Amino acid sequence: MTTHPDSPALSLPPELHAVLDAALDCVVAMGADGRVVLFNAAAQRTFGYTAEQAVGADMAELLVPPSLRARHRDGVARHLAGGAPAVLDRRIEITGLRADGSEFPVELTVTRLRGAEPVLFVAYLRDITDRKLAEAELKASRIRIVEAADAARRRIERDLHDGAQQRLVMLALQLRIARGRVGDGDESAALLDEALAELDGATAELRELARGIHPAVLTEGGLHPALRALAARSAVPVVLQEVPDARFAASVEATAYFVVAEALTNVARHACAERATVVVREEAGALVVEVRDDGCGGAAGAGGTGLRGLDDRLAALGGRLSMQSPSGEGTTIRAEIPCAS
Numbered sequence: 001m002t003t004h005p006d007s008p009a010l011s012l013p014p015e016l017h018a019v020l021d022a023a024l025d026c027v028v029a030m031g032a033d034g035r036v037v038l039f040n041a042a043a044q045r046t047f048g049y050t051a052e053q054a055v056g057a058d059m060a061e062l063l064v065p066p067s068l069r070a071r072h073r074d075g076v077a078r079h080l081a082g083g084a085p086a087v088l089d090r091r092i093e094i095t096g097l098r099a100d101g102s103e104f105p106v107e108l109t110v111t112r113l114r115g116a117e118p119v120l121f122v123a124y125l126r127d128i129t130d131r132k133l134a135e136a137e138l139k140a141s142r143i144r145i146v147e148a149a150d151a152a153r154r155r156i157e158r159d160l161h162d163g164a165q166q167r168l169v170m171l172a173l174q175l176r177i178a179r180g181r182v183g184d185g186d187e188s189a190a191l192l193d194e195a196l197a198e199l200d201g202a203t204a205e206l207r208e209l210a211r212g213i214h215p216a217v218l219t220e221g222g223l224h225p226a227l228r229a230l231a232a233r234s235a236v237p238v239v240l241q242e243v244p245d246a247r248f249a250a251s252v253e254a255t256a257y258f259v260v261a262e263a264l265t266n267v268a269r270h271a272c273a274e275r276a277t278v279v280v281r282e283e284a285g286a287l288v289v290e291v292r293d294d295g296c297g298g299a300a301g302a303g304g305t306g307l308r309g310l311d312d313r314l315a316a317l318g319g320r321l322s323m324q325s326p327s328g329e330g331t332t333i334r335a336e337i338p339c340a341s
């Protein structure tokens with residue numbers, strides 16, 4: 001590392017400079033006056049300044065985007081005046097400024113060298129543009145997977161409804177006409193009655209299967225009627241305390257619905273509860289879904305795939321699922337689903 005002879009460069013043994021220049025991370029040191037005193041090779045590659053250009057320059061002017069400069073300077077001044085350090089010695093994510101004017105995400109730790117006179121702050125920085133891009137891509141692809149799966153479920157439900165279900169309904173109609181033409185005493189009458197009962201059972205089973213795949217009422221009417229239908233079918237009495245009438249994105253509605261469906265199934269299967277309460281409300285950009293029961297509690301959250309599947313679905317949408325289940329005090333499942341409405 002070479003520096004301008006007049007610059008306030010930190011005087012270090014050449015081996016130490018070589019060590020710092022070999023580091024993959026940017027190492028930038030600054031004095032109490034805010035001027036750069038050390039700018040290693042990684043910092044030069046990342047920010048696009050030579051050491052000669054950087055050393056002696058005002059650090060905030062050089063590397064901090066204009067919108068963050070005042071905050072940076074205030075922080076340094078407060079610290080030097082004896083205030084509690086806000087950013088020292090912990091990892092933070094912030095925006096850096098390159099020589100070409102472009103801004104980029106960095107992770108950073110800043111430390112104040114103990115006992116160093118004059119005061120010396122050393123920052124270790126890493127360009128995390130690639131990581132941020134990869135995270136954004138991963139998030140987008142997880143959302144696409146959830147949405148594609150939901151769309152496929154809606155399609156299967158539609159196909160069942162418009163195809164097989166309709167044909168069964170027509171078949172029942174024909175059988176009823178045939179039955180009407182056969183006298184009660186005829187031996188075919190009993191066979192036709194049996195066939196009709198069997199057909200009714202099959203139709204009900206198919207309807208139930210289609211509803212489990214994706215309830216048409218959710219697509220058509222939204223959460224309120226869909227949850228009402230779910231509550232009406234629940235083996236444990238359910239109070240729908242609060243559910244918005246508003247419509248949300250299909251993936252948000254489907255997630256809220258599946259949370260309630262799984263939670264109510266769990267209440268019926270595991271909780272020995274007398275009743276369950278469902279609350280859905282919009283809170284600070286998220287649709288919050290809560291299902292409480294007054295059952296045995298003590299759920300460990302492990303064992304099955306129901307809650308894990310919900311957890312994955314929520315993570316894909318940038319939301320979260322939590323469960324409180326103190327032994328003997330019932331269980332509360334809470335899902336927060338980001339919604340942009």
Ligand SMILES: Nc1ncnc2c1ncn2[C@@H]1O[C@H](COP(=O)(O)OP(=O)(O)OP(=O)(O)O)[C@@H](O)[C@H]1O
Pocket residue numbers: 262266267269270271293295296297298299300301302303304305306307308331
């Ligand atoms: N409301 C509840 N009350 C008591 N225990 C519960 C409740 N909900 C979940 N649990 C416990 O948490 C476990 C995990 O639930 P999860 O839904 O993930 O799996 P599961 O219901 O056992 O199986 P499935 O994969 O069919 O959903 C359950 O096995 C049960 O022990």
Ligand SMILES: [Mg+2]
Pocket residue numbers: 262265266304305306307
């Ligand atoms: Mg379950």
